[in-house]
Structures are given as C-alpha cells and as structure tokens.
Amino acid sequence: MDKTGYLRVGIYVDVSNIAHNGGYGMQYDVLRAFACRNDGVAVRLNAYVAYDEELAQLNLEYKKKAKSFHSILRDFGYKVIVKTVKWYTDEQGNRYGKSNADLDMAVDALMQSERLDYVLLVSGDGDFVQVVRALQNRGCRVEVLAFNNVSNDLKNEADVFTSGYLVPDLSPIEMHDVTNGKKIARGVCYSYNHEKGYGFLRFMKDVVGGLWITDSRKSESAYQTAFAHNSQFPENLDLNRLPNREMVFEFELKDVEGKGLQAEKIILLEK
Secondary structure, rough: OOOOOEEEEEEEEEHHHHHHOOOOOOOHHHHHHHHHOOOOEEEEEEEEEEEEEHHHHHHHHHHHHHHHHHHHHEEEEEEEEEEOOOEOOOOOOOOEEOOOHHHHHHHHHHHHHHOOOEEEEOOOOOHHHHHHHHHHOOOOEEEEEOOOOOOOHHHHHHOOOEHHOOOOOOOOOOOOOHHOOOOOEEEEEEEEOOOOOEEEEEEOOOOOOOOOOOOOOOOOEEEEEEEEEEHHHOOOHHHHHHOOEEEEEEEEEEOOOOOOEEEEEEEEEOO
C-alpha cells in the first residue's frame, strides 16, 4: 500500500488476445473501475496493442480506427505499447503475421511489481502461468480476467479468475436488440435441484465489493441471486450439467413481488 493506505494497482492487457477471444468491444473504463474496486489506485495501466504498418499504408480506414482506439485508451489513462506486426513466410510460401506481446507484458509486470500490491492480468494465454507465480512470490495479489479460450492452468494459478462476461457493462450484451428495456444480466448456475426442476443463478450486480463474498444476502457482496425454472433454460441444454460455474448464461431479470428476482429467457453465452 502507499502512504495513504490505498492499494497500488497494476493492469496489464494483452489487447489482441482479448479481442480475438470474446472480448472485442471491451470497455476499458469499466475494466479500470473493476481493477480499482477495493479502494485501489491505478499506478500502472498498460495496454499492448498490435499494429499492422503494411495494412495501414494500404487501408486508411484501418489506420484511422487504430489511431482512434489508441487515443481512447490514453484518455482512460492507459499507456499504449504498440507492437508492430511482423510478416513471415512459411515453408509452403504462406505469409503470416506475428505481434506477440507476451514477453514485453511479462517483463513489464515483473519489473514494475515492486511498487504494486495488486495486479490484474487481462489475457487467457497459458504462457502467463509462470508470470503469475513470480508476481505472487514478490508479494502481489494476482487476478486474471479473460473471456473465451482461457488456459485452465492460468485460471488455477491466479488468486482469482473472473470471466469478463460476468462484469457488468464490460462487454456488449448479446440480447441487446431484444431487451425492450428489460434488465439483462449474466451469471452462472451455482445451485440446481434436479428433482424439483429449478436452480439459482448468481450474477455480479456492480463492480463494488468482495468477489470472494458469494453469499448475496451480505451487503458487502458484489453479487445477487435469481431463481431459474428449468422451462427458462435453452431447450437444447443438457440440464444434467447443472450446476456449473464454467457455463455463463445471459438472461432477463424480472422482479416478482413477494418472490424476488427471477431469470427468464436464459441463453448459454459460453460453453
């Protein structure tokens, strides 16, 4: 902690990894708020972005959008580390581009960690397992946030793993066009009664509070709970797989007088 008692926070984002694995359109201001939710102060905010100079020379629209995106990141307080795409040719004569930010991201996080209390790694790449371990050995609490194709080893090594889908307003809502003004949430089924045909979905109500306090009845919890009848789950879903904290659902929330929150029109967002 610094002299004022605030947690010193570092955020390291592998932008390409996230964008190609379910996190396209992620809101970086929400990400910052999420990382600093426990009275944290953002000391380091690093975003590692890929930039194709060859494409930029040929496509002015690409160049314009890339520069605009970089400016938005800077407006939110991120340092933009640009990794230029390098092109290679394989044995079959096929060209392919690489802009791997892993090494830079790992080195920066480790070198800067002595002035940090908490690190949020935003990537699902299993190559960061050793980085997480090294940061923990330096005394940092390390959380990981990602969307799809997340390494199980990385999830298990982190102090806490959070699916980006579950953080309110962090990523676009799939049901946005059909909400008709209704509140939409994302959550996991943590309890299911197969005999009676219903369960309960837990979702994050905001980015304030302790993620480890899963009992939504406690005021300091970041979560709320909604009742879910089996008729509201997708028809093609194997209910025998429930409960399941790996499956992320998106659903409408209905507040029923005397019964509390109920989930309706549930769709499976991530398998």
